[in-house]
Amino acid sequence: MENEKPRVTIHMAASLDGFIARRDGSVDWLETSDNFDGGATMTTESVAEFLETIDCYVMGSRTYERALDFETKGLGWPYGDKPTFVLTHRALQKTRKTVEFYSGDLERLVGERLKPTFRSIWFVGGGVVSAECLRRHLADEVRYSIVPMLIGDGISFFQGLDKDVALHLLEITAYKNGLVALRYEVRK
Numbered sequence: 001m002e003n004e005k006p007r008v009t010i011h012m013a014a015s016l017d018g019f020i021a022r023r024d025g026s027v028d029w030l031e032t033s034d035n036f037d038g039g040a041t042m043t044t045e046s047v048a049e050f051l052e053t054i055d056c057y058v059m060g061s062r063t064y065e066r067a068l069d070f071e072t073k074g075l076g077w078p079y080g081d082k083p084t085f086v087l088t089h090r091a092l093q094k095t096r097k098t099v100e101f102y103s104g105d106l107e108r109l110v111g112e113r114l115k116p117t118f119r120s121i122w123f124v125g126g127g128v129v130s131a132e133c134l135r136r137h138l139a140d141e142v143r144y145s146i147v148p149m150l151i152g153d154g155i156s157f158f159q160g161l162d163k164d165v166a167l168h169l170l171e172i173t174a175y176k177n178g179l180v181a182l183r184y185e186v187r188k
Contacts, residue, residue, distance in 0.1 A: 006115040010123045010130045011143040012157055013179070019154030020127055025062055034148045034178030041176050054082060055118035058109075061088035063125030068095065083118075085109065087129055110138050127159030134158065134165050139186050142167060148178035 013030060014020045021027050057079050059067075064086040071077045077096065084099045086092065087109075092101060102109055114121050123133050133139045144157070167184035174180050 004119050006119050006121060007140045008110060008115075008121045008123065008133070008138050009141045009143055010133055010139050011145070012125055012130065013145040013147055014157045015147055015149045015151045015154070017150045017152065018157050019151050020125060020157050021066075021155045022151060023154055025066060025155070027066065029149045029151050030147055032148055032178050036174060036176055036178050039174045039176035039178070051080065053120055054122050055120045056083040056085065056114060056122070058085045058087065058114070058121065058123045058129070060126040060129040061086060061090055061092060063129075064088070064092065064099075066125075068093065071095070079124075085114070106132055107136050107138065127155050127157055131158040131161035134161060134186070135163060137186075137188065141170070141186060142182075142184045144182045144184070146180045146182065148180075 012020050015029065022029070064084075067078055079098075081098055086099060086101050087103070087106070088101055089103045094101070110121070123129060123139070134142075166187040168187055169182070170185050171183040172180065
């Protein structure tokens with residue numbers, strides 16, 4: 001693991017029509033009552049084991065604020081005790097030692113700060129941050145968890161992406177709850 005090259009992954013859950021949230025930022029549609037008999041099961045143990053492979057998280061300020069809302073509602077902090085870097089130019093509430101706010105250059109953060117320290121770097125939102133990560137050729141892979149829901153309008157997964165980005169499909173997993181996880185390598 002120590003000699004492994006650092007990997008930057010963009011991951012988000014989105015509706016089938018490509019939205020990560022409603023216009024107001026709400027994600028009430030993420031829970032699904034769908035049932036796909038042929039799908040894989042996500043157990044608490046398998047999810048925990050997978051999350052252990054992630055070294056740090058990077059997110060925009062609105063994603064951070066949404067995570068704080070979840071925590072306030074008793075749903076917990078979804079990023080555990082992993083270092084979490086929040087991209088923002090605003091003064092935000094800091095509720096844990098593992099969170100660090102960053103307002104500088106994204107390439108510098110990834111290249112000079114994150115890659116020398118972490119092997120598995122996950123960008124987890126929002127749409128503008130994901131698009132910027134791709135625009136600057138910082139991402140190695142994109143993981144797209146498609147929720148079986150159409151919401152018609154909202155915040156796009158890659159908000160403001162102004163260029164084509166070629167991808168290579170690596171993996172597809174369908175789950176019992178109807179969610180489909182796609183894993184793509186970013187072609188460089």
